[in-house]
Amino acid sequence: MTFSDIAAIDSHAHFGTYLHADPLISEFSSGAAAEVTERARRCGIEWTIASPLDGLLPRGRGQDVVAANDAAFALVPRVPGLLQYVIVNPLQPATYDQARRMLQAPWCVGIKIHPEEHDYRISDHGEALFSFFEEVGAAVMTHSGCPNSLPAAFVPFADRHPGARVLLAHLGNGNGDQGRVDLQVRAVQSARHGNLWVDTSSARSILPRLVEWAVRELGPERLLFGSDTPLYHVALQRARIEAAEIPAEAKRLIFRENARRFFRLDRLPAAFSP
Numbered sequence: 001m002t003f004s005d006i007a008a009i010d011s012h013a014h015f016g017t018y019l020h021a022d023p024l025i026s027e028f029s030s031g032a033a034a035e036v037t038e039r040a041r042r043c044g045i046e047w048t049i050a051s052p053l054d055g056l057l058p059r060g061r062g063q064d065v066v067a068a069n070d071a072a073f074a075l076v077p078r079v080p081g082l083l084q085y086v087i088v089n090p091l092q093p094a095t096y097d098q099a100r101r102m103l104q105a106p107w108c109v110g111i112k113i114h115p116e117e118h119d120y121r122i123s124d125h126g127e128a129l130f131s132f133f134e135e136v137g138a139a140v141m142t143h144s145g146c147p148n149s150l151p152a153a154f155v156p157f158a159d160r161h162p163g164a165r166v167l168l169a170h171l172g173n174g175n176g177d178q179g180r181v182d183l184q185v186r187a188v189q190s191a192r193h194g195n196l197w198v199d200t201s202s203a204r205s206i207l208p209r210l211v212e213w214a215v216r217e218l219g220p221e222r223l224l225f226g227s228d229t230p231l232y233h234v235a236l237q238r239a240r241i242e243a244a245e246i247p248a249e250a251k252r253l254i255f256r257e258n259a260r261r262f263f264r265l266d267r268l269p270a271a272f273s274p
Helices: 023-028 035-040 065-080 094-102 123-135 151-160 183-190 212-220 233-244 246-261
Strands: 007-016 045-052 082-087 108-113 139-142 166-167 198-199
Touching: 007 035, 007 233, 007 246, 035 045, 035 082, 035 233, 045 065, 045 108, 045 246, 065 082, 065 094, 065 108, 065 233, 082 094, 094 123, 108 123, 123 151, 123 166, 151 166, 151 183, 151 198, 166 183, 233 246
Parallel strands: 007 045, 045 082, 082 108, 108 139, 139 166, 166 198
Antiparallel strands: none
16 A cells, blocks of 8 residues: 655554453554554654553553653664653652653653543543643643543643643544544634644544544644554554545645644754654
């Protein structure tokens, strides 16, 4: 399969071992960092922004997020094409200071939060998190669409903290609200300061017209390409945007330009390249 010449940026990826009750699903959904970036390279992705799965799983409150961040911080600069999210878990306060330190490195370009895997409600911890996001000025990506992370629950915090910029993952995911597909788009529309975005990393993205509808509702400037690799196949996720019935310039924005601005990747040192 051939892809366009746009050097894409994948704003939503992971590496490591996925944990599932079915061992085959665990096997299929796992991927070492080098495997993740090699798959990305083969479908024209220049940068993959990833968090370690062992900082998110198993679901609940048992992860050692600090250790997972430390391991990722040492690994990522050795893997061409890979950039890091530092995971912040409000139930592990040490991750705040860890993020302050790691965000100084050129390869650590954002913060990842996951209310579902870490088992807290954004409505209970959003004030502390968004205050921190404003303080450090970093790009943030969050899981969204499940009971602890309904997109509408992020809006009051975004409105109170205009300096925060947050990417809601999983366009169309509505597992926490009767399977609705419009939750992320409506949240982005309702944020008063325009400081919410949405990524395309969702099984729902394969629905005909969903991506196209999101572009009509939001404009292409509010969508970022994300694959959720290795849980999903990165080439399939890219192909969905390639085949979308939207203008070529909208695809360039979604694949690359929006992420370049959102993560401020122009600040990367010239020597630090895939």
